[in-house]
Amino acid sequence: MRLASLVAIAALAAPGCAELGVVSDGTSISMGRPHRGWIVDGVRMPDKGEGFFTREVWRARAQRYGTDELVDLLTAVSRRMGKRFKERIVIADLSGKGGGPARAWHASHQSGRDVDLVYYVRDKNGKSVEPDRMRMFDKDGKAKDGSGYTVDVPRMWLLAKELLTAPEAPVQWLFIYQPLAERIVEHAIAQNEPEALVAKAKRALKQPGNGAPHMDHMHVRVYCSKVDKAYGCLDHGPMDLLVEREVEPALERVGRRLRRRSL
Numbered sequence: 001m002r003l004a005s006l007v008a009i010a011a012l013a014a015p016g017c018a019e020l021g022v023v024s025d026g027t028s029i030s031m032g033r034p035h036r037g038w039i040v041d042g043v044r045m046p047d048k049g050e051g052f053f054t055r056e057v058w059r060a061r062a063q064r065y066g067t068d069e070l071v072d073l074l075t076a077v078s079r080r081m082g083k084r085f086k087e088r089i090v091i092a093d094l095s096g097k098g099g100g101p102a103r104a105w106h107a108s109h110q111s112g113r114d115v116d117l118v119y120y121v122r123d124k125n126g127k128s129v130e131p132d133r134m135r136m137f138d139k140d141g142k143a144k145d146g147s148g149y150t151v152d153v154p155r156m157w158l159l160a161k162e163l164l165t166a167p168e169a170p171v172q173w174l175f176i177y178q179p180l181a182e183r184i185v186e187h188a189i190a191q192n193e194p195e196a197l198v199a200k201a202k203r204a205l206k207q208p209g210n211g212a213p214h215m216d217h218m219h220v221r222v223y224c225s226k227v228d229k230a231y232g233c234l235d236h237g238p239m240d241l242l243v244e245r246e247v248e249p250a251l252e253r254v255g256r257r258l259r260r261r262s263l
């Protein structure tokens with residue numbers, strides 16, 4: 001939720017107060033936890049845009065809603081990735097309208113802060129393709145269905161990096177099958193990516209402990225925004241990536257000052 005608009009609306013005591021006396025001007029609020037929560041005024045993720053699209057199988061499930069921050073993150077990251085690659089990101093489920101349980105498919109995805117992204121893949125000839133569906137991959141990143149598809153590890157790293165550094169929303173988790181998480185991090189190290197970024201990636205790229213291995217997609221979760229937190233958004237699990245994101249601008253300023261002084 002955007003602070004400025006919230007304050008403006010609160011000052012006017014405008015109508016539009018929807019649930020639980022929460023004042024809302026149409027920007028979203030993520031309520032509760034990813035496993036037990038809902039969304040006030042969620043935003044519908046478009047079915048396609050610059051650098052992304054979804055497929056009928058997920059459109060039909062109608063799990064297309066998220067917070068403004070999550071939808072902003074997805075559209076901005078897709079746009080930036082789309083400038084580098086013509087193959088678009090295939091965006092699967094977010095949350096249902098209003099959030100809440102969708103147990104047929106997900107334990108979490110309830111509060112508008114979760115989204116599944118289909119892996120970047122190459123076909124059996126090594127050509128980059130837009131995945132037509134989710135496939136299960138083994139620890140070497142090879143499809144288990146005999147199609148010859150492989151996970152595009154270098155491109156998955158670029159996506160992870162883009163998500164972890166995006167200004168639109170702070171990412172808490174990039175849930176993914178552990179052997180693939182390790183391959184992606186090894187690739188980042190081989191590319192001489194900055195240590196701090198690799199450390200961030202190691203903490204975010206994880207197979208979740210609840211037994212869902214994520215062998216066929218990457219599940220992205222963002223932290224509660226500051227304002228949503230004041231209204232009842234609850235983060236669950238480690239907060240260190242958020243804390244780091246919050247102190248980074250201050251560290252950057254100190255660094256600049258020190259550099260100026262030493263000139």
Ligand SMILES: [Zn+2]
Pocket residue numbers: 106109114115116219220
């Ligand atoms: Zn998921």
